[in-house]
Amino acid sequence: MRSLKVRIFLIILLVGVIPALILRAGIVANYEKRAINQRETVVQNQMKILANHLITYNYLTDTSSPVINAELEMLTNLYDGRVLIINKSYVVVKDTYGISEGKIAISEEVSRSFKGESISNYVEADEANRDGYIEMTIPIMETRLVPAMESDSGKEEEVTDVKGVMLISFSAESITVIKDLLLRKSTILEVLLIIAIVGVAAFLAVILARPFNKVTNAIIDVKEGRRSDALPVSDYVETTHIIDAFNQLLERERILNESRQEFVANVSHELKTPLTSMKVLADSLLEMGDADPELYKEFLSDIAKEIDRENSIITDLLALVKMDKTANEPNISKVKINDLLEIILKRLRPIARKMDVEVMLECHREVEAEVDEVKMSLIISNLVENAIKYNKEHGHVNVSLDADHQHFTLEVKDTGIGIPKESLGHIYERFYRVDKSHSREIGGTGLGLAITKNAISMHRGTIKVTSEENVGTTVLVSIPLIYVKKDQ
Ligand SMILES: Nc1ncnc2c1ncn2[C@@H]1O[C@H](COP(=O)(O)OP(=O)(O)OP(=O)(O)O)[C@@H](O)[C@H]1O
Ligand SMILES: [Mg+2]
Known part of the structure; x- marks a missing residue:
């Protein structure tokens, strides 16, 4: 059998805790996505500017430009990252870490970027990489003006050539740190919230179930004879129905009891009346001693009448009782x-x-x-x-x-x-x-x-x-x- 109290408690708990959990997961996920997007946009813009500079300084063929090198250093320091510059022959002409220069770098992303695409990947933190990182490949493009195809008009049109690809990877540490902090804080908040909800649920369960306990106690009081009057009206519609039904039952019981008592009193009275008459008649006969036999006869016939009366009362009573008993059959x-x-x-x-x-x-x-x-x-x-x-x-x-x-x-x-x-x-x-x-x-x-x-x-x-x-x-x-x- 289920307890109303437990049920109320569980419902309030579910209603309170589930939204809290969803909210927390939502907030953290949303923060992470937005922060990554923002970082990607900022870095991409900076890199596009850099890409233009690379073309201007012809960096893909000559990596000695101090201006570009300084710019590269500043950017890598700023984002705690690594930049690889790859020329058209897939050869790394510059690696800010200085490890891969002169090596061939072919990957799916690099080839796609040679077709003009900018690609960005976020690799989430795991055991191997503690902070997570963002990897971007950006085409280094040169725009030239050439005479238009139907060139009789003398018009010129813009043509873009992909001269190289820039591969940037930078740490997402700051985002991961904030995310962790957010997770930790929201966990604490959530625990506090759950404790509060458990408290409120327990409190409400007790309060809401109280009228039912009151009714139960009142009914137990009636059962054990501590009270016999009608139960007090309750403040809840549901318990009022129970109390009304119970009070009606109580009233029926009372009426039944009264009529039973009255019946017993009446039966005793009715059964006693002929007995009293017989006693009086018999006593009178005894007192008279040697009375006239005619008088004896008369008195005895009166006694016989009373016996008949007593007999008929008992017969009727038995008929009534029998009818009550066999009412159903x-x-x-x-x-x-x-x-x-x-x-x-x-x-x-x-x-x-x-x-x-x-x-x-x-x-x-x-x-x-x-x-x-x-x-x-x-x-x-x-x-x-x-x-x-x-x-x-x-x-x-x-x-x-x-x-x-x-x-x-x-x-x-x-x-x-x-x-x-x-x-x-x-x-x-x-x-x-x-x-x-x-x-x-x-x-x-x-x-x-x-x-x-x-x-x-x-x-x-x-x-x-x-x-x-x-x-x-x-x-x-x-x-x-x-x-x-x-x-x-
Ligand atoms: N036809 C009737 N005319 C007038 N009074 C009647 C009539 N029928 C019943 N009563 C009244 O109703 C009362 C109850 O009747 P009921 O038949 O229950 O009892 P009773 O005739 O007195 O006794 P018994 O148990 O022998 O029938 C009677 O005592 C009588 O006063
Ligand atoms: Mg009658």
Whole structure:
């Protein structure tokens, strides 16, 4: 895994050091080229003047001219060099070092110069020649005036003859010395620059990575329980995104925790209530000693009711837990919803009759859907049970089934007591019951709709409840005909 700090450090280092290196090489190379060019031009000009003098004094045939010799000496001293003067027969007539006089000097450069070319070569310093030198060959030219070719006009034209070649080599020591100095100085400068860049890079890497460290530390604090509130807002957009996401996670965790605590509290309370009643009933019986057997019977039947209640609460709770656990693997099959409705209503009708409520079923079409049959039964029976339970005398419950090409809809409409507006948002909460005292009479644990909603969302369906107090309640459930897995 790569570290952000190291990455920032390397990037700044590269961005800083590479231009510094290029700049240094460029400056030194540029200096050398310019200095050599300049020196060559100056020497070439001087030598051209000298070449003219050589012609004037006829030096190529007679090298005794003191003026030229003095001039030659001055130049060679000035540039720390050597001059060879070669005549047309490639014979060295003058060598300022006095070594090669009378010898033949043929080289490519000399022959080219005999054709009128001036040539210059810079031989860079190496191990054999410490300072480097510049070698130049310059033609010694004589210009004469001759009658023009079409000479009737009497015009004359200039003709140049190469009479000899001058070979000059002079040391580039001063240039090499300055170049070395420049190299040394720029190396020192570069080292200092690199040290500075490394420092700046390290500093920036630490500074730029600091917000990330802060976020990490804050998250560790939360993990180890040193803080539980939201993390402070950061100054960077990137870290702000992380912090926002983390704070949302924290909030979700908090809400989850709260609802879990509330759930546990509710469960304990609900489970305790029937137990308390049983205890009171049993204690009263014990205190009475030899009470009327009828009274015993009545109390025991009350105790039995409480046991049933406890049992139904535990059954509901288990259903809920099971649904949470198996949320991802429902047992899907093709189910004829019409048949399922018939079966469930047949089971519920005796209860409805007891409460003087009429239950009607209206199927607009045959519906076959991919559902979990057990869960679908739970949904239907919970809704119809509620519509019966929270109804009035001579009330009605209308169950209707319809479908389009994607969903089937199940409507359970009653003419019951209705749900107050402020309670509508809470009816799916576990253990929520609208009017505690009234609901107690009716009986129930407040888990039915929680289970129903859970089962509906497992089928990717929706549930909508509309209600008016003392008029009635309508529950509309819509479920896809074809089961869709969540992550498809
Ligand atoms: N059709 C309805 N008419 C009026 N009130 C209703 C209706 N359906 C639900 N309620 C209200 O919503 C509350 C929650 O319903 P839910 O089915 O979750 O619990 P319950 O019926 O009290 O208990 P159980 O767990 O036995 O179903 C009910 O207590 C009731 O107050
Ligand atoms: Mg219910």
